[in-house]
Amino acid sequence: MTTKRSMVKSLLAAEEASSQVRVQGWVRTKRDSKAFSFVEINDGSCLANIQVIVDATVPGYEASILPLRTGASLEVEGGLVESQGKGQKWEMVAKSVIVHGQADEDYPLQKKGHKAEFLRSIAHLRPRSNLFGCVFRVRSRLAYAVHQFFQQRDFVNVHTPIITASDCEGAGEMFQVKTVSGESGQEGQAKNGEEEFFGKPAFLTVSGQLEGETFACALSNIYTFGPTFRAENSHTTRHASEFWMIEPEMAFCDLEADMSLAEELVKYLVCDVLENCAEDLELFGKFVDKGLMERLHFVRDRSFERVTYTEAVDLLLASExxxxxxxxxxxxxxxxxxxxxxxxxxxxxVTVYNYPKEIKPFYMRLNDDDKTVAAMDLLVPGIGEIVGGSQREERLEILRGNMEREGLAEEEYWWYVDLRRYGTVPHAGFGLGFERMLMFVTGVANIRDVIPFPRVPGWAEF
RNA sequence: UCCUGCGUAGCUCAGUGGUAGAGCGGGUGACUGUUAAUCACUAGGUCGUUGGUUCGAAACCAACCGCAGGAGCCA
Known part of the structure; x- marks a missing residue:
């Protein structure tokens, strides 16, 4: 009977020693002594490694333990004991070691710091580095917290389509979806024949908002959380061609409540990560962004500011x-x-709201001043815009006028317009950039370093 | 798409007109309850590509390619 696997995280948090435990993981570093070796193993369950003492008397020591290099995978059974050395409370003493796979000599990850640019070129191995292990553990936790936030508030999670036929809202360049010729499609050629697979041109979604509105007008409070695609040729640290977005939509809701929810969400996510990812955040605070913890505590403890667009412009003009x-x-x-x-x-x-109608899209609700729309952007230090949202125009005639002014054909949006014909309600929502939020809570400066396999113009490797 | 910067060993970089270097990583050996271990030896390069200037180019010039940062667009 083999011993049940323990994760490194639980072993390091052990209350007492144990005579028989088993770990499985990858070698982070090894130091050899005359009669034994120190092997540090990481299994991704936490930032820290567990130190394993492998005595020369362990079977296979010379043949398979001594030659081990960083990156090798192995499995160790032995005792968990209090460490004689400094630097760790617990360590393992191996009774038996199985090497699943040695790492070739050219394993690219070293113990020393690598540039982010290089690590991006080995995206298949970078999750084995300290930094990226932390990033993706936090990413997972943050995604969980998003669902928790909305589920606790009885929001319904709606899976809006990834392929869409509505060239919706003109919210940016889109990728077109086409079938390809040949069995494998390797040629990448569009299929012969005029017929469209979906009967009309289809694209990858740039937003689930319009579909989200239809569900809000039935289930009241909903949210979407999924991938989004933008074909803009953007070369910045905060744009990607494929990213994830959270888009709540609430019926019987105005801009005020919309802004409150956005602020509450940002605050909730910060608090959740502070509580549940302390070890990972410590690394970010130490090596990525010295001011991180101070900023997160600040966000947790203080209320956000709110200014109208007009006030914001006045402030900027007066700023000198x-x-x-x-x-x-x-x-x-x-x-x-x-x-x-x-x-x-x-x-x-800071939340900036009530923008001039001329610079905002057709679906945003016109304010009584006839000049501004009920739009809002939530800005955070270091990133800029992290949330963009609005109260939606629920009045049929005004919406029609907006569409006509922007040259949008009503036939294309007939179902969206229908919502205003059958029991229209004031409603509002926003989009939160998931990766931007992740950048904010980790301090990681480039969006390409918070996405497992980032897609940006000119780069779709892996 | 525009603007700026950078391409030298597997990685991080030094080398500014005279013929290729260091640290880390790799290999070999020594040593040690070590922990970014230490010490010695060793292998490793078409200096992004092409063309030009020069007696001579990694260095100067041009074009191209790649990457990064900023702008716009936005999440």
């Missing part, structure tokens, strides 16, 4: 700050303006 782009009413706030507000002026997350 030199901007590359001028600040003016009616124009979109530039990245540098947003960052000034959240990083310099308020030094905390």
């Amino acid at each position: 700050q030199k901007f590359e782009f001028p600040v003016e009413y009616g124009a979109n706030l530039q990245s540098e303006h947003e960052r000034y507000l959240t990083e310099q002026h308020f030094k905390c997350p």
Whole structure:
């Protein structure tokens, strides 16, 4: 009868010694002594490794333990004992070791720090590094916390389609979905024949919002959480071609409540990660972003600021700050303006709302001043926009007017318009960029380093 | 798409006109309850590519390729 596997995390948290435990994992580092070796094993369950003492008398020592290199996979059975050395409370003394796979000499991960750029080129191995192990454990926890937040509030999770035929809302360039010729499709050629697979052109979704609205107008409070695709040729640290987005939509809801939910969500996620990912966050605070913990505590403890677009412009004009782009009413706030507000002026997350209608899309609700729409952006230090949302235009005639002005054919959106014909309700929602949130809570500066296999223009490796 | 910067050993980099270097990693050996172990020896390079300037180019010039950062777009 083999001993049940223990994860490194639980062994390191042990209350007492144990005569027989079993770990399985990968060698992070090994140091040889005359009569024994120290092998540090990591299994991804936590940041820390467990140190294993392998005595020269263990069967196979010379043949298979001594030659072990960083990256090799193995399985150890033995006792869990209090460590004689400094630096760790518990360590293992091996009775038997099975080497599943030695690592070739050219295993690229070293114990020393690598540049993010290099690690991206070995995306299949980088989760074995300390930093990326932490990033993806936190990513998993953050995703869980998102569901928890909404489920606790009785929001219904809706799986909106990834393939869509509505060139929706003009929210950016789209990828088209086509069939390919040949058995394997390796040629990448569009299939012969005029017929579209779906009967009309189809695309990868840029937002689940419009579909989300239909479900909110039935189930009241819903949220989506899934992949989103944008074909923009963006080359920045916060844009990717494929990313995940969370989009709640609430019926009988105005902008005020919408903003409150967004702020509550951001705060909830920060608190959850602080509570449940302490060890990982410590690494980020030490090696990635010195100011991280202070910022997260700040977000947890203080309330967010709120200003209207007009107030924000006034603040920027009065700031006497030199901007590359001028600040003016009616124009979109530039990245540098947003960052000034959240990083310099308020030094905390800020929600900017009520934007001029001219710079916002057709579905946002017109305010009574006839000049602004009930839109909002939540800005955070270091990232900029993390949430974008609005109250939706629920009045049929005004929506039609907006669509006509923007040259959108009503036939294409007939089902969206229908919502305003059959029991329309005030409703609102927003989109939270999952990766941007992850960047915010980890301090990792590049979106490509919080996505397992990032897709950006010119790069779809792995 | 625009602007800027960078491409030298597996990795991180030094080398600014005179013919290729270090640390880490790899290999071999020694030593040690070690922990980014230590010490010695050793292998490893078409200096991104192509063309030009020069007696001579890793270095200077041009084009191209790749990557990174910023802008726009937005999550």
